[in-house]
Amino acid sequence: MDIQSVAPVLKELGSTVRLTIYMQVVRAGRQGVPVGDIQQAISIPNSTLSHHISGLVKSGLISQRREGRVLYCVAEYQQLDSVISFLTENCCIDESRYHSSN
Amino acid sequence: MDIQSVAPVLKELGSTVRLTIYMQVVRAGRQGVPVGDIQQAISIPNSTLSHHISGLVKSGLISQRREGRVLYCVAEYQQLDSVISFLTENCCIDESRYHSSN
């Protein structure tokens, strides 16, 4: 991953509404959680919720699976994993250099 | 950290410009990097750069230290650390549950 691909993912998570949604999806595990359940949990209008969810899907953080009338949101864990790896590899302090030199 | 404090930090990093700035500051280590050096590296107008930097400061990701006419930007590593910890603790899969049940 590079800056160009990491930043949009961070931006998606940089909203309390979407971070809340994402966490609920993660907690649901591999079976996912229906859009309707999310709507009940955070009580915002369907259209607003749908907009946020499509952003999460577009960023690769979650995917969707339809079962009849119900759309399940499923966490794509490796996407956040990749972002976290990028951050730890590129944005974390080099402890040895930090504590020794100067 | 909770959702309300983590989201704004993620939002700050969710811009390619600011993520680039932040990475340069991190690379500079404990001495930090002058605003002017960042400006030379990414060549955007002073006023635009200043706006982005103040966002990073406000979010706690960096701090500033003045030496004469030069303002150094210094990474506040523990802020990103806290965010990463929050994400790994709250947004990562419970592997045991994922692989076993069902």
Added chain:
DNA sequence: TATATATTTCGAATTATATCGAAATATAGG
């Protein structure tokens, strides 16, 4: 096919971000 449920798309209004030139502030050195 008619009706109910689940969710998205559309369209429009509001709010927030990003951007930049110009003017202002702060500091240093002559």
Added chain:
DNA sequence: CCTATATTTCGATATAATTCGAAATATATA
């Protein structure tokens, strides 16, 4: 005190994000 350097603040514009009601789509079931 004057000039140069470093950086911010101001003010205005452009672009993007958020929000929501209403209409549309998709699926299920009677």
